[in-house]
Amino acid sequence: MRNPLLAAALLATATAMPLAAHAQQRIIVEEGVTTGLAPGVGIITEDERPRFRQYIVQERxxxxxxxxxxxxxxxxxxxxxxxxDVPQQYGSTSYRYTVVNDRPILVEPRTRRVMQVID
Known part of the structure; x- marks a missing residue:
């Protein structure tokens, strides 16, 4: 009985591993959508956006x-x-910011992928 139980546990683990890998969050970009954010942490909150935009203007x-x-x-x-670097006053994040086409954005620095468009 011990071997069939062990075999069943191994089979369940082997089946669940690929499914867990596919369960990661994905960025969905819809045609025509120009604003938004990627799921996750490290974004500029809605309350902080006006101050963050003002900070970017002040920093030129x-x-x-x-x-x-x-x-x-x-x-x-x-x-x-x-x-x-995003200043600490706007929260802890590993993202960086820049301005592209007159729009402030947060970027994942290793991949250069836009993570948040701040409007």
């Missing part, structure tokens, strides 16, 4: 122009865009 962060629309999930070019 330049806006970079790209041809494609800025949306959550967009991958920014490898060169030509500078990323800045």
């Amino acid at each position: 962060v330049p806006s970079y122009a790209i041809e494609s629309p800025v949306r959550v999930g967009t991958i920014l070019p490898e060169s030509g865009v500078t990323y800045y």
